[in-house]
Every structure is written in structure tokens, then in C-alpha cells.
Amino acid sequence: MxxxxxxxxxxxxxxxxxxxxxxxxxxxxxxxxxxxxVAGLVRAGAGHVYGIDHSAVMLRQxxxxxxxxxxxxxxxxxxxxxxxxxxxxGGPFDAILAVNSLGFWPAPADRxxxxxxxxxxxxxxxxxxxxxxxxxxxxTSRGAAHDIENLLKQAGFTQxxxxxxxxxxxxxxxxxxx
Ligand SMILES: C[S@@+](CC[C@H](N)C(=O)[O-])C[C@H]1O[C@@H](n2cnc3c(N)ncnc32)[C@H](O)[C@@H]1O
Numbered sequence: 001m002x003x004x005x006x007x008x009x010x011x012x013x014x015x016x017x018x019x020x021x022x023x024x025x026x027x028x029x030x031x032x033x034x035x036x037x038v039a040g041l042v043r044a045g046a047g048h049v050y051g052i053d054h055s056a057v058m059l060r061q062x063x064x065x066x067x068x069x070x071x072x073x074x075x076x077x078x079x080x081x082x083x084x085x086x087x088x089x090g091g092p093f094d095a096i097l098a099v100n101s102l103g104f105w106p107a108p109a110d111r112x113x114x115x116x117x118x119x120x121x122x123x124x125x126x127x128x129x130x131x132x133x134x135x136x137x138x139x140t141s142r143g144a145a146h147d148i149e150n151l152l153k154q155a156g157f158t159q160x161x162x163x164x165x166x167x168x169x170x171x172x173x174x175x176x177x178x
Contacts, residue, residue: 007130007167007168008036009036010165010167010171011099011100011128011130011165011167011171012036012037012040012099013036013040014165014171014173015037015097015099015126015128015171015173016037016040016041016044016097017044018126018163018173018175019041019044019095019097019124019126021041021044021045021046021094021095022045022046022047022094023045023046023047024047024094025046025047025048025094025095026046026047026048026050026091026092026093026094026095026120027041027046027047027048027049027050027093027094027095027096027097028049028050028051028052028089028091028093028095028096028097028115028118029041029049029050029051029052029096029097029098029099030051030052030053030082030096030097030098030101030102030105030111030115031052031053031054031082031098031099031100031101031102031104032051032052032053032058032062032077033053033058033061033062033099033100033101034058034061034062034065035051035058035061035062035063035065035066035077036065037097037099038051038062038065038066038069038075038077039065039066039069042066042069042074042075046074046095047074048073048074048075048076049069049074049075049076050075050076050077050078050089050090050093051075051076051077051078052077052078052079052080052081052082052085052086052089053077053079053080054079054080054081054082055079056079059077059078059079062077063077082098082101082105082106082111083105083106083107083110083111085114085118089118091118091119091120092118092119092120092123093118093119093120093123094119094120094122094123094124095123095124095125095126096115096118096119096123096124096125096126097125097126097127097128098126098127098128099128100128100129100130100132102127102129102148102151103129103144108151109151109154109155110155112125112127112151112152112154112155112157113154113155113156115155116155116156116157116178119178120178121178122177122178123177123178124175124176124177124178125152125157125175125176125177125178126173126174126175127148127151127152127173127174127176128171128172128173128174129141129144129145129148129171129172129173130167130169130170130171130172131144131169136169137169138169138170140169141164141169141170141171141172142172144172145162145164145172145174148172148174149162149174152174152176157176157177157178158176158177158178159176159177160174160175160176161174161175161176162174162175163175
């Protein structure tokens with residue numbers, strides 16, 4: 001379902017475009033699901049894409065979708081939870097993203113503060129949300145953006161800006177710098 005809904009594809013492609021990745025960029029995605037954004041980041045020319053997801057089912061799907069890039073040494077996907085970033089993940093990263101994932105993390109402000117420490121100087125983060133609760137509207141998306149902005153500020157991020165993709169309901173993506 002995550003992989004085939006047109007809005008999920010649009011949402012992930014849009015967030016990737018907002019990050020404007022460069023060939024030397026090391027990018028980390030938290031909660032990659034079926035790996036749509038990972039594939040988009042590879043197509044966009046990111047140097048190396050790392051991803052963690054706590055679901056073994058999602059790891060299998062994302063690994064199938066990105067098999068060629070994994071073989072080529074451009075993608076590393078790991079089963080792990082956002083609250084226990086594996087040492088093997090390394091870093092620092094030039095960009096970090098999470099799409100419809102932060103809402104599931106325990107203590108998200110603490111998780112974001114840890115991710116900020118994993119960013120290289122000048123690194124950026126993109127946290128996106130398209131509310132999936134029944135009856136979600138543009139107001140629900142605005143509320144989600146507001147919550148993400150507050151969490152990013154609590155975690156010490158600066159230069160926040162919020163973008164909106166007008167789907168139904170809209171996707172909100174908050175970008176920030178380390
Ligand atoms: C709604 S899906 C979104 C998947 C993908 N980002 C997308 O937009 O297509 C949320 C994903 O986050 C993962 N996830 C949820 N909580 C997590 C956590 N604490 N640590 C790592 N991954 C998590 C889930 O396994 C799932 O793959």
C-alpha cells in the first residue's frame with residue numbers, strides 16, 4: 001500500500017526534490033518504508049543513501065526496490081529503530097529526512113536532537129507529514145507542520161521553513177539546518 005498509492009509516490013518525490021541533493025552528499029532516511037525516497041535520492045544523484053527502518057518487512061521491500069543501487073554500493077539499508085541508531089550507521093550526514101515517520105518515534109524531540117548531532121556542518125533536515133487519519137484536511141496538515149516546527153526548535157535546529165504540496169490532504173514538509 002505504501003508503495004503503490006500515487007500520493008505516496010508524489011509525496012516522496014517532492015520531499016526528495018526539496019533536499020536538492022548533490023553528488024557528494026551522504027543522506028540518511030529514517031523510516032524508509034518501501035524505499036520510494038531512497039530510490040528517488042539515488043536518481044537525484046546523492047552520493048550515498050543510508051536508511052533505517054524498524055520493520056524487517058519494509059527492509060525486504062526497500063531492498064528489492066533498490067537492489068541495483070545496493071549492489072553498486074550507493075545504498076545501505078539497516079533494520080533499526082530511530083531511538084537506537086546503530087553505530088554502523090556512521091555519519092556525519094549532509095541531509096536527513098523522514099516522511100510520515102516521525103509520528104511513530106518515541107520522544108521525537110530527543111530523537112531529533114540526536115539526529116542534529118549526526119549532521120555535518122551546514123547539514124539540513126526535512127521532516128514531512130501527510131496526515132492519514134480519517135477526515136484529515138488542510139487544517140490537519142497545518143497542525144502537523146506546527147508540531148514538527150516546535151519539535152525541531154526544541155531539538156536546536158535553526159533556519160526553519162515550511163513547504164506544502166497541495167494533495168488531499170496536503171503534505172507539509174519542514175526544512176531546517178543544523
Ligand atoms: C507510514 S510509513 C512511511 C514510509 C515511507 N517513509 C513513505 O512515506 O512511503 C512509516 C515507516 O516508518 C517506520 N517506523 C515507524 N517507527 C519507527 C521507528 N521508531 N524507527 C524506525 N522506523 C520506524 C515504519 O516501519 C514504516 O516503514
